[in-house]
Amino acid sequence: MDLSLSETQEEFRKVAADFVKAEVPAHQMTQWYKNKQTFQPQLVKKAGEIGWLGMMLPEQYGGSEVSATDCAVVFEELGRGPVPGPLFTSGILAAQIIFEACAEEQRKILLPPLCKGESIVVPAITDKAAYWGQEAVETRLSKTASGYIMNGTKPFVFDAQAATSFLCAARTEEGKVVFLVIDAQSPGITITPHIGFLVSVAEVRFDKVAVPSSNLLGSSGASWTTLQAALDRALPVLCAYQVGASQEVFDITCEYTRTRVVFGQPIGRFQRVQDHCVDISIYLDQARWATYETLWRLDSGMPARAAVHEAKAIASEGYYQATNYAHMVWAGPGTDYGHPMMAHSVLAHTLYQYLGTPGQHKRLMMDSLFPRA
Amino acid sequence: MDFNVSADPAHVVEFRKEVGAWLAEQFAGHEHLRWSASWSTRENDEEYKFRRGLAEKLGAKGWLFPLYPKKYGGAELTVDHQMVLETELFKYGLNLSHTFYTLARIVAPVLIRWGSEEQKTEFLEPITRAKICVWQVLTEPHGGSDIANCQTKAIRDGNDYIVNGQKVMVGHHLPPDFLWTLVCTNPQGKRHENLAWLHIPASLAGITIQHMNLMMGIKNAVFFDNVRVPAKYLIGGENNGWKVASTHMELEHGGDGRIAVDPLIERVIDYCRKTRIDGKPIIEDPGVRDLIADMMIELNTLRRFNQLIYWRRFAKKPHPYGGPQQRYYQRMMRLRNGERLQAIMGADALVQDLSVHEVVDFEYAVRTGPGQLHGGGTLDTDRLIFARRLGLGRPTTEKAPETD
Numbered sequence: 172m173d174l175s176l177s178e179t180q181e182e183f184r185k186v187a188a189d190f191v192k193a194e195v196p197a198h199q200m201t202q203w204y205k206n207k208q209t210f211q212p213q214l215v216k217k218a219g220e221i222g223w224l225g226m227m228l229p230e231q232y233g234g235s236e237v238s239a240t241d242c243a244v245v246f247e248e249l250g251r252g253p254v255p256g257p258l259f260t261s262g263i264l265a266a267q268i269i270f271e272a273c274a275e276e277q278r279k280i281l282l283p284p285l286c287k288g289e290s291i292v293v294p295a296i297t298d299k300a301a302y303w304g305q306e307a308v309e310t311r312l313s314k315t316a317s318g319y320i321m322n323g324t325k326p327f328v329f330d331a332q333a334a335t336s337f338l339c340a341a342r343t344e345e346g347k348v349v350f351l352v353i354d355a356q357s358p359g360i361t362i363t364p365h366i367g368f369l370v371s372v373a374e375v376r377f378d379k380v381a382v383p384s385s386n387l388l389g390s391s392g393a394s395w396t397t398l399q400a401a402l403d404r405a406l407p408v409l410c411a412y413q414v415g416a417s418q419e420v421f422d423i424t425c426e427y428t429r430t431r432v433v434f435g436q437p438i439g440r441f442q443r444v445q446d447h448c449v450d451i452s453i454y455l456d457q458a459r460w461a462t463y464e465t466l467w468r469l470d471s472g473m474p475a476r477a478a479v480h481e482a483k484a485i486a487s488e489g490y491y492q493a494t495n496y497a498h499m500v501w502a503g504p505g506t507d508y509g510h511p512m513m514a515h516s517v518l519a520h521t522l523y524q525y526l527g528t529p530g531q532h533k534r535l536m537m538d539s540l541f542p543r544a
Numbered sequence: 545m546d547f548n549v550s551a552d553p554a555h556v557v558e559f560r561k562e563v564g565a566w567l568a569e570q571f572a573g574h575e576h577l578r579w580s581a582s583w584s585t586r587e588n589d590e591e592y593k594f595r596r597g598l599a600e601k602l603g604a605k606g607w608l609f610p611l612y613p614k615k616y617g618g619a620e621l622t623v624d625h626q627m628v629l630e631t632e633l634f635k636y637g638l639n640l641s642h643t644f645y646t647l648a649r650i651v652a653p654v655l656i657r658w659g660s661e662e663q664k665t666e667f668l669e670p671i672t673r674a675k676i677c678v679w680q681v682l683t684e685p686h687g688g689s690d691i692a693n694c695q696t697k698a699i700r701d702g703n704d705y706i707v708n709g710q711k712v713m714v715g716h717h718l719p720p721d722f723l724w725t726l727v728c729t730n731p732q733g734k735r736h737e738n739l740a741w742l743h744i745p746a747s748l749a750g751i752t753i754q755h756m757n758l759m760m761g762i763k764n765a766v767f768f769d770n771v772r773v774p775a776k777y778l779i780g781g782e783n784n785g786w787k788v789a790s791t792h793m794e795l796e797h798g799g800d801g802r803i804a805v806d807p808l809i810e811r812v813i814d815y816c817r818k819t820r821i822d823g824k825p826i827i828e829d830p831g832v833r834d835l836i837a838d839m840m841i842e843l844n845t846l847r848r849f850n851q852l853i854y855w856r857r858f859a860k861k862p863h864p865y866g867g868p869q870q871r872y873y874q875r876m877m878r879l880r881n882g883e884r885l886q887a888i889m890g891a892d893a894l895v896q897d898l899s900v901h902e903v904v905d906f907e908y909a910v911r912t913g914p915g916q917l918h919g920g921g922t923l924d925t926d927r928l929i930f931a932r933r934l935g936l937g938r939p940t941t942e943k944a945p946e947t948d
């Protein structure tokens with residue numbers, strides 16, 4: 172047993188920490204989130220140069236072939252920013268889906284530019300906010316002579332505004348769910364950013380968009396099972412990002428309890444304030460260790476499906492609750508949009524249901540442990 | 545026992561008809577503004593103007609404070625009449641506790657309790673008739689919980705106070721007529737005995753107001769720079785500010801009860817009936833049903849707490865911990881309900897829907913979760929007062945300050 176990071180992992184962590192310090196200082200980050208300008212192209216470019224996009228892929232496709240844990244160590248640190256933009260959506264999730272779904276030829280076309288940050292592929296999977304699963308894929312493909320016409324609306328696409336292409340799930344005329352990539356500049360696509368208590372999310376409408384058959388992933392568009400295989404590797408990386416973000420929330424909040432003086436004493440001396448921090452720490456640590464145990468299972472080739480769902484449920488819930496309890500400590504000043512807490516709060520609310528709510532992942536965890544007849 | 549809030553005794557049967565017809569007339573053509581309530585975050589001008597107008601009309605009839613003497617802007621009616629007004633207003637999602645952006649609900653009772661006869665005559669009527677808008681101006685940047693450690697100074701100079709200092713996170717997006725404020729009269733004086741309460745006209749020279757962009761909407765920083773406030777605006781007498789503050793806070797903290805119901809659940813059920821996955825409405829999903837049941841149970845509990853406080857208030861039966869209990873429960877419930885909304889409807893719960901004029905827009909309900917925990921004192925303050933009122937760790941229970 173050894174629950175420490177390796178030397179290489181410590182180095183990865185340091186590079187990512189330095190990146191966050193230099194490229195995403197808190198005052199700058201707060202403004203990006205406040206003004207909903209979370210797509211910062213320079214961050215994607217630099218991430219590509221460092222080798223964080225497609226990190227887990229084999230080198231022949233532009234990746235660095237690192238383990239899931241190595242990759243997660245980097246993303247945990249990026250979560251501390253929280254570094255905005257499509258580093259996860261394109262660099263990890265889309266990369267893994269393409270890798271799982273495609274044969275050599277398509278991989279060679281799609282992955283190297285993605286790994287360099289020259290193309291940004293943004294997944295747009297479900298058509299319904301209230302459910303996560305293939306039943307919520309309603310976008311339609313109709314067959315034409317040279318390919319397909321696609322019609323539908325993906326109501327919540329994370330990082331949509333950064334996309335050079337979308338990786339969509341859609342239904343064929345036979346009702347099968349397939350996956351395809353679509354150039355974001357194709358005629359018929361409308362991207363509408365949302366207004367509300369969420370960030371980096373837009374509605375993407377596909378109105379009679381023509382797609383060549385060759386844009387289907389794999390020989391026949393792959394399947395939901397392919398997506399699940401990709402998610403097994405991608406979700407724990409997202410969890411690590413949320414762990415990093417929760418760690419940052421915890422650290423700045425604890426620091427505040429030492430410096431804010433009310434009733435003549437640092438607020439950290441009030442047991443009620445201590446209790447809020449204790450609660451944050453529990454949400455943080457349960458997410459951290461569920462995530463790293465899952466990563467270890469993946470890297471050791473053990474069955475990990477249930478653990479992935481467990482980690483996703485815990486980490487999304489954890490970041491959400493960490494911000495709630497932190498708000499209790501910060502009180503009024505933490506509700507100002509000019510304060511880093513607000514960036515975390517809006518992001519935690521946005522990630523809560525991204526790729527499925529905690530409740531949905533709990534069910535999926537049970538389904539994979541105790542399959543239903 | 546009788547929980548019915550609209551079992552009218554004979555003397556108000558006609559009154560209910562009158563109020564019902566009058567309200568229907570006011571809302572004709574404005575039905576979409578039903579449920580538009582008192583919070584500042586929507587910053588919707590149509591809603592604001594309509595509600596301020598309605599408040600003035602209610603005020604002109606003395607119906608905002610039906611029990612008050614006519615000379616103070618009341619109607620000299622009975623508690624039964626008040627119940628009629630509350631229940632009829634509630635059909636439109638409003639009730640008398642709603643401040644209509646005026647703060648009248650709090651300011652009027654405090655003036656009744658602490659104002660001199662002259663002050664009542666001059667200040668009360670514009671407030672009870674909703675002609676003016678008052679902001680509550682207490683919090684300072686160095687720490688809102690300890691309001692007795694007030695750094696905004698008001699130094700007596702002849703017949704005036706010279707006010708200097710800064711308050712934060714107060715008011716809303718529209719300008720006030722008066723600032724209802726706690727100040728320190730003697731920085732060297734004994735804690736709790738060096739404070740004064742001022743009802744400051746917002747138009748006085750030296751007052752600057754700056755918007756703050758908060759999670760719950762627009763709030764403001766208010767700067768006082770050598771503001772000369774005539775002493776006739778001192779409420780409750782020299783160095784008696786802490787007592788006035790205690791009455792004020794008890795009213796703010798839910799000590800007056802309510803007989804309205806939060807309309808959120810209606811809209812949730814509507815959403816779950818209309819939203820289908822794989823052809824089936826999600827209201828049939830067992831997980832969704834559990835979540836709705838949890839929301840319903842907590843909303844019902846809150847309604848019962850509110851009704852109990854309301855009843856005790858008019859039956860003159862003290863309920864020392866009723867206010868903090870209601871408030872603490874309500875805030876934690878709203879926080880939990882925000883998450884339940886996301887658990888049910890995912891990101892649909894995060895998108896602002898400006899076609900919904902109701903404050904029960906889902907996005908609002910989610911955002912208020914963590915945002916509403918601090919206004920008027922934090923959760924921790926609620927629990928601190930709750931514990932004192934239960935008498936924990938002390939020989940006697942703390943009494944609630946006088947509010948009527």
Ligand SMILES: Cc1cc2nc3c(=O)[nH]c(=O)nc-3n(C[C@H](O)[C@H](O)[C@H](O)COP(=O)(O)OP(=O)(O)OC[C@H]3O[C@@H](n4cnc5c(N)ncnc54)[C@H](O)[C@@H]3O)c2cc1C
Nearest residue numbers: 441499500502503682683687688689715919920921922924
């Ligand atoms: C939406 C909103 C609306 C508001 N509206 C108004 C308004 O209209 N008028 C107005 O004057 N103010 C208003 N406020 C300000 C509000 O009253 C303050 O935020 C509140 O009093 C807390 O002060 P603070 O934010 O400075 O927190 P602090 O006092 O700095 O508290 C920080 C932390 O210390 C804890 N703490 C402090 N003292 C104790 C103690 N003795 N025991 C245990 N824990 C303690 C707190 O609970 C909190 O966790 C509003 C705030 C918000 C968020």
